[in-house]
Amino acid sequence: MRLTNAAGILACVVTILGLIMYVSPMTLPSIAPVRASTRAISLVATYPNWNMTNPTITVTKGDTITISLSSDDGSTHQLLIDFDGEYAGGSNCTTVADQCSSNFSPSTPTQIPAFTITSNAGTYKYYCTIHYPNMQGLFIVQNPALPNFTINPSQTSLTVAQDSSGTISITLTSVNGFSGTINLSATISRSGPQASVNPSSVTLTSDGSASSTLTVSTVASTSGYYSTPVSQGSYAINVTASSGSLIHSTSVSLTVGSASSAPPGSSSLPVLPIAGGVIALFAVIGTAIFLRRRKH
Ligand SMILES: [Cu+2]
Incomplete structure (x- = not known):
């Protein structure tokens, strides 16, 4: 009788241990x-x-x-x-x-x-x-998580010299199975540099990614003989990506530095009038020398 009880208890313990090991994973x-x-x-x-x-x-x-x-x-x-x-x-x-x-x-x-x-x-x-x-x-x-996307710049700051340009890559990534077309646009905090994205729309497949290039131009604007350089300093570029009601944006800080090939401000000089003045000066001197030689 005692032996039977002991065997029963043992069997129970083994069974419980076995169950714990079996169920826990x-x-x-x-x-x-x-x-x-x-x-x-x-x-x-x-x-x-x-x-x-x-x-x-x-x-x-x-x-x-x-x-x-x-x-x-x-x-x-x-x-x-x-x-x-x-x-x-x-x-x-x-x-x-x-x-x-x-x-x-x-x-x-x-x-x-x-x-x-x-x-x-x-x-x-x-x-x-x-x-x-x-x-x-x-x-x-x-409910399943809503499809969405993320926008990430390859770098969050960019330095571009005056009269130059720079680019960074903008990556768009599908989240939760999002697929569709995303429209991109770039705005800049104050006038001066020009920012654009190309392509301006990308199509994502479910769980896929795509990229677009943000180009910043700091070429001086010209009006007649006069050209106005892009001011040196800091700017903020905002790149906005939208697809239907989903809108995300990312910002990139832009620093415009001095032009590397010419002293600052040189591009603002009215080149043609100066050249005209120099030509006129030579003409006057030449005429004066000619006239003096004729007198002798
Ligand atoms: Cu049952």
């Missing part, structure tokens, strides 16, 4: 995937719980789910996911909205074949129809 994620995906869920029935703790199962609307079911306690179980919120015990697996497994036992594990989560975001429950109201947990459906 199957802990379900408590964080939903950011977007619809294919998910394989394993539930092990050990009365009075699923996976020891009746874990909250969180999925994303649009996910395709398969559920593997096994029993470790010698009993027969049946999983029901109550998507219509009407379950109140009993064998009620005829509702179209709900998902039900066949009965399963240690010798007959089963699986709910792949199905897509079509229910609206919300908190539902899953049950064992045979052991209601034990063996129940929360089944949460979340």
Whole structure:
């Protein structure tokens, strides 16, 4: 009799240890995937719980789910996911909205074949129809994260000499499966340099990226004989990317330095009038010399 008790206790301890080792890697994620995906869920029935703790199962609307079911306690179980919120015990697996497994036992594990989560975001429950109201947990459906995109400049500051130009690359990256056309534009904090993006629209495929080139020109503006240099100093360039209601922008600081090939301000001198003046001066001197030589 004592020997039997000892053997029974030993068997129990071994069984419990085995269960802990078997169930622990199957802990379900408590964080939903950011977007619809294919998910394989394993539930092990050990009365009075699923996976020891009746874990909250969180999925994303649009996910395709398969559920593997096994029993470790010698009993027969049946999983029901109550998507219509009407379950109140009993064998009620005829509702179209709900998902039900066949009965399963240690010798007959089963699986709910792949199905897509079509229910609206919300908190539902899953049950064992045979052991209601034990063996129940929360089944949460979340909305998928919205598609979006990011905009990143290859560098956040740029130095360009007067009468020159510089470029940096602008990278647009799809987030959460975004795909579509993005329009780009560049504005500058005050007049002087010219900023432009080429191409001015890019198309992203889902999870893809594309780039555009921001070009800054500091060439002096000219009007007739006069040219006005771009003022040295700091500017802010804002690059805006929009696609429908999604709008993102990034800023690049621009420093305009002195022209490297000529002293500052030289380009503002009216070159043609000076040249004309010099020619006229030579003409006057030449005429004077000519006239003096004729007198002698
Ligand atoms: Cu059960």
